[in-house]
Amino acid sequence: MALKLVFLGPLEDLAGAPEREVASAPSVSQVLARLEPDLAAALSSARVKCALNGAIVHDRDAEVLKSGDELAFLPPVSGG
Amino acid sequence: MNWRFSRLSAGGEMPRNAADVRLFTCSFSPEAELARFTQAHPRAGGVVSFLGQVRSSSGVEAAGDAVEALELRHYEPLTLPAMHELAERILGRWDLEGLLVIHRSGTMMPGDPIVLVAAAARHRRSAFAAADFAMDHLKSESWFWKREKVGGQWRWVEPRAEDYQDIARWS
Numbered sequence: 001m002a003l004k005l006v007f008l009g010p011l012e013d014l015a016g017a018p019e020r021e022v023a024s025a026p027s028v029s030q031v032l033a034r035l036e037p038d039l040a041a042a043l044s045s046a047r048v049k050c051a052l053n054g055a056i057v058h059d060r061d062a063e064v065l066k067s068g069d070e071l072a073f074l075p076p077v078s079g080g
Numbered sequence: 081m082n083w084r085f086s087r088l089s090a091g092g093e094m095p096r097n098a099a100d101v102r103l104f105t106c107s108f109s110p111e112a113e114l115a116r117f118t119q120a121h122p123r124a125g126g127v128v129s130f131l132g133q134v135r136s137s138s139g140v141e142a143a144g145d146a147v148e149a150l151e152l153r154h155y156e157p158l159t160l161p162a163m164h165e166l167a168e169r170i171l172g173r174w175d176l177e178g179l180l181v182i183h184r185s186g187t188m189m190p191g192d193p194i195v196l197v198a199a200a201a202r203h204r205r206s207a208f209a210a211a212d213f214a215m216d217h218l219k220s221e222s223w224f225w226k227r228e229k230v231g232g233q234w235r236w237v238e239p240r241a242e243d244y245q246d247i248a249r250w251s
Contacts, residue, residue, distance in 0.1 A: 054157030
């Protein structure tokens with residue numbers, strides 16, 4: 001039972017790696033609650049979007065996560 | 081398969097109102113791509129193109145700001161699908177013969193091409209507007225994260241306020 005977290009852009013430096021496996025939890029909020037406080041705070045910013053298997057998550061409290069899901073955290077883009 | 085995104089062989093004529101959208105992780109030749117695109121749309125009266133390249137100075141500091149390398153990161157499940165969606169919006173908004181959107185990801189050197197946008201239309205106004213719209217939206221909305229290597233140090237590039245102002249022109 002695991003989720004893959006993906007940290008894009010500068011979030012990678014904060015997380016210490018571009019990806020991380022964590023134990024599964026039902027919602028994004030519950031996943032964040034188990035991370036280091038400073039990382040959780042950064043990922044909770046309104047400027048950071050979250051994508052579940054490539055689709056933007058609008059409700060972080062929705063209990064939609066399943067084992068094997070990929071959850072990506074997307075900070076503001078810096079353009080092409 | 082959506083015919084709009086089907087690729088034809090070099091020199092072939094593209095279907096009218098078609099988009100060619102690609103994400104490259106290695107270098108490409110803007111000249112060759114533009115020549116092929118122009119040739120593929122003989123009914124167009126004009127082709128407007130924009131080429132973005134890696135600049136040699138970051139402009140952040142007054143001196144010692146030579147850019148040694150630029151890296152663009154993308155996220156596979158989102159980046160290319162969103163580029164296709166943008167192309168569809170553009171084709172729905174302007175009357176075009178064709179649209180080309182090529183974007184790099186990965187590590188690049190000063191002078192390397194990053195992005196090539198070209199719009200072919202019967203008349204020039206649509207081509208200018210479509211290319212301008214495409215660039216404003218690629219810069220501020222597409223899923224790319226950029227970092228520059230200056231003085232041996234990598235640093236992430238923050239979004240610019242101007243990019244948001246540019247995109248607001250279209251709403």
